[in-house]
């Protein structure tokens with residue numbers, strides 16, 4: 488699981504965002520780095536609704552990415568989830584209201600400790616945005632929902648372990664990418680018990696999915712976003728399905744030792 492590192496550190500701006508209209512805050516970085524960086528804020532709309540696939544916003548900064556030929560757009564709010572916490576980023580398009588200017592987003596990231604989100608990609612139109620422009624954001628919804636299922640499935644395995652009576656494993660990290668997702672726990676499951684444990688986990692995961700509890704997202708008293716999937720809570724900044732039933736077709740395929748951890752690999756069915 489990714490309980491330790493999935494939730495972004497709370498960001499405390501030292502200044503309020505100045506009216507973002509027509510102000511390129513990154514351009515001010517060289518003059519006032521501390522103020523400019525802490526003033527750049529993106530509202531994380533994906534926190535509120537996993538099934539929100541589009542949003543509107545305003546460009547608050549634009550600059551070259553470190554990757555060749557790629558550029559970065561920063562908006563005042565976005566529906567795009569940045570890569571992090573074991574979850575891949577969304578991809579999609581940022582376009583002008585008239586559709587004439589468009590920017591293809593291939594990767595989304597959030598610099599550590601920052602309050603803004605970087606949309607990395609390239610223009611697919613001759614025209615470009617300038618700071619202050621209104622834009623609409625649209626994500627690849629199929630990819631988003633697959634990521635949500637994979638991420639929630641990883642959390643559900645925490646619950647399944649507790650429910651089958653394995654309580655001495657400590658959630659360590661998760662890899663919720665489609666190409667071989669897994670969760671890791673500090674501890675071990677003896678080799679001779681792994682096959683039985685896989686069967687118990689699969690049975691319990693199926694029961695939890697049929698039970699169809701809701702996925703509950705709250706804020707704890709430390710200001711962290713906490714996600715409960717089937718009964719186990721952990722701090723997490725990812726996007727999740729709305730109910731456990733939406734995970735569908737979860738199968739644990741392998742348990743193996745991985746350094747100090749035990750790694751539990753899983754797959755989701757296609758439907």
Ligand SMILES: [Zn+2]
Nearest residue numbers: 489493723725
């Ligand atoms: Zn998570």
